[in-house]
Amino acid sequence: MTESRRSRATFAVLAVTVRPIMNLLMSKQWSDAGKLPRDTGFIVCPNHITEIDPVVIGHFLFNQKVTPHFLAKASLFKVPVMGWILRATGQVPVDRTTAGANRSLEAAREAISSGGGIVVYPEGTLTRDPDLWPMKGRTGAARLALQTGAPIVPIAHWGAHEVFPRYAKRFYLFPRKTSRVVVGDPVDFSDLMGKPITKTVLDTGTERILDALTTLVADLRQEAPPTERWNPADKHQKSTGRNFENRDFDQ
Template identity: 75%
Template structure:
């Protein structure tokens, strides 16, 4: 899948609009761009703390000459204006069914084979951890990496949640905040490659990705992460939706 001119043109228009806004909202401290692969397709795995994370990560990647392609909730493609922009820039819709997820991974493979970058939030949604540490991951990024051999690049960021807190309804622009981004080296998944892709293999590879990502977040925050990764299922939380603190099975 080569990037068509129409997609590149749409990216350029969006960048002309969004980059000045992002620069006005937050100052930038970006490190580790040298770890982005330049000669092969790759998978980007960021942490996920607030709804404007994709704009932050997309801003960083675009400034570093990587056109950002996200796996995004299919429902977003139905939102006026937003959906049109997602379709025009060849973002990948993800449905919450097994068949839909498999179709999304097939499209992502095409992007990687063409030498592009695909962004997958390994947590699958905004973290449910009360202190916003990366929670237990889902296996989509690991599966795609093992199927394609593409490197997985963890990207940690911190600060956007101060401008737009999780599930907030307005921006908090003053005092001016800082968007901090740190790119890690590709995750070492060599021990999982070449063998059968079993559930245990995917779980172990996913945890390796989450370990590297969490270490980067800890470096940005200057704090020690919890010894036990937050697991929404174990906490009887819903994995998706705003009312995630309501235990599964209870009426809202």
Template identity: 70%
Template sequence: MGESRGSRAMFTFLASWVRPAMNAMLGKEWLGQDRLPRGTGIIVCPNHVTEIDPLVVGHFLYSQGIMPHFLAKASLFSLPVVGTLLRTIKQIPVERSTAGANRSLEAAREALAEDGGIVIYPEGTLTRDPQMWPMKGRSGAARLALQTGAPVVPIAQWGAQELFPRYATRFQLFPRKRVRLLVGEPVDLSDLQGAPLTKGTLDTATDRILDAITELLAELRGEDAPAERWDPIAKHQKPTGRRFEVHDDGDSPAGPVTGDQL
């Protein structure tokens, strides 16, 4: 079907500002573009190591002719200017109520029907792994994939964290950094399609997605990934927020741990 004229025009306007800035700050090496499905909407699942990852992935997808759609807090859509912008480029509002979740799903379906790329970070937040490998994930990407049948494309990227380290307050511009991005084959979830969306089904799908991302990242880094995926809850870490480090006594300075799978 393709992206609407208004949405594409706004993407073009934003890209005219963002792409030159990204190219100036960050060299790039993109690999595996031929693995991107064409003529269909896709769910893009990258690893998450720094706050500027969405710019890196959005830059890549736009350059491949795929309009990127990110999940954003529903409250942002009520802001006068920001809300209008987000609605125009059809970003996906995330709400916690049942009715809100249904609206989010419908917005996601619309973006997929227009051959867009919905970007979902399966980890849910920046990785807590000390070596920055993908950590235990959440089920949102798997749920959307099984509800819509859209292909899930794993992506690994490495190097952007040198330009803007995790939870940094400023860019490290010099010397100029380089990001490498590798696209994998779509994750095979065919045996799970049509199955009840139980925790077991969603966990299986989520693990497959994260396994694919981890394998790609190991290739990019030229290193072996850990045998066991980092689990923030098991490590007594808060699942969101900056203050998540584990004290020597095993307690987190950030308060109680939650186990919500959003």
């Protein structure tokens, strides 16, 4: 996916407008950016704690001269203004139909082959864990890595949720918060490459990604993670949407 002139121009405009806003909203503590691959395309796997996560991760990657491409819900491309920006910057719509999924995979492959970073949230949506730890993941990132051979780089962040909490309706600007981002080592998939892409292989790869992310988040928070990863299905929670709690179950 060679960046088009329109994509480069749109990113330039966003850099001029969005980066100063992000710098005003939060101070930055970024570490281990040197672990980002520079000689190949790669898959970025961040934790997901608030709706402004993509802006935080996009800001970080762009500052490291990595053009960020996100796998984003197809419905977002229909939102006025946002949809135009997503299309103009070459973001990848995720369509759950078979044909749409194939197009998404091909676009992701192009982004990787061009040397860029394709961002895939392994949890699939905002974490349902009450304490915002990484929850049980979905297998899309592992599948993409196994199909392309691209390295998976976990990137954890913490602090943006204090500015805009999960599913909030307003920003909390004072006192000024700090956004902390750390890059982890690529997740080791060497023993999985070349194997048939079965459910067992995908689940194994996904758990490795979430284990790496959880370790990074624990380091940022200086807290011990839970011994068992949160599974929305076990808690009778919906996998998508704001109103994910099962009120009858809670009672």
